[in-house]
Amino acid sequence: MQRIAEQFRLDGAVRTIAALGEGFINDTYIVTTDCARYVLQRKNRRVFADIPAMMRNIQGVTLFLKEKVRRAGGDPQREVMTVIPTHDRTLHYRDAEGDYWTMSLFIEGSVTCEAATTPELARCGGQGIGRFQRLLADYDAPLADILPGFHNIRIRFGQWDDSLARDAAGRRATVTREIEWIESRRDEMLRFWQRVEEGGIPLRVTHNDTKINNILFDRNGGALCMIDLDTVLRSPCFNDFGDAIRTYANRGREDDEDLAAVGVDMAMFRGFAEGYLSEARAFLTPAESDALAFSVRYITYEQVLRFLMDYLDGDTYYKIGRPDHNLVRARAQHALLQSAERNCDRMRDTIGELLRN
DSSP states (O other): OHHHHTTBOOSSOEEEEEEOOOOSSOEEEEEEESSOEEEEEEEOTTTOSOHHHHHHHHHHHHHHHHHHHHHTTOOHHHHSOOEEOBTTSOSOEEOTTSOEEEEEEOOTTOBOOSSOOSHHHHHHHHHHHHHHHHHTTTOOSOOOOSSTTTTOHHHHHHHHHHHHHHOTTSOGGGOHHHHHHHHTTHHHHHHHHHHHHTTSSOOEEEOSOOOGGGEEEOTTSOEEEEOOGGGOEEEOTHHHHHHHHHHHSBSSOTTOSOGGGOOBOHHHHHHHHHHHHHHHTTTOOHHHHHHHHHHHHHHHHHHHHHHHHHHHHTSOSSOOSSTTHHHHHHHHHHHHHHHHHHTHHHHHHHHHHHHHO
16 A cells, blocks of 8 residues: 555655545545645546546546636635646556556545534535536536446436346345336436436536535535545536435435435525525526426435446445345435425425525
């Protein structure tokens, strides 16, 4: 690990390396040198087929954001992630096993949260995501599509149908009820996505993984910057909104076995929406604003499908803690989806009220 860390242009000699967090996809470590701290990641090459292209995306977006922050009188080193290159000036190091490693500067004095514990924290998180989208609204450089079809439900259904046909883990017969959850909503989800296909809702630069621990906060609770930019793509902005509500406003855990504890907390929803719209209203079209409430159902539904599909495939995508972990996740997300369906009109009314004020 020290040898890998030393491939990058670090300030000072490496002193310690320790695991950081428990991500679903990548393996993350914190590297401490004589002078600074850094975040070292082993990227998951089963998930990301073109990691060099992903890193070019990240570098382009972060340099653009740094310039925007600098012009506004902010601190680019604290308000934007900083990619650390290798001694060969590449944005990644590939080891003898073929794994890709990347490095970024650790932002001192920053705080991460695993859950939104108050509406005010949700509001600050929403403001951070809205600001990220607003600052990138005029980013016109190319972005590689490193996850083709991500959040595209038509493509997901193709993957889903293939997964059902393969039944790779021999589990299909045990989840007939869960399969019906997916099929009963297929047409409704395709009609919603058709608005994007027909151009009614534009594509923008979006984060696409907006759980709260992908935002750094300052010690006063204010949003500092977005991190984990692996999934930065051009997609509808409602993807970031819906995915954030799926995690911020869920009263339970993503893999909660107590389904009665799972549901949309409307106070958290309002807090997040207020923060998000305080920034995003500057660029949102009426069609985009209209899609926000339903996006909570759309993204949560997609996550039910993805967890269940991974369970059918034999757990090849997400890290699991036990053999039925993906099935437990799918059931918990379905309970959240049902709550989002019951509260959709309230969510739409809340967004309308916030936009009018």
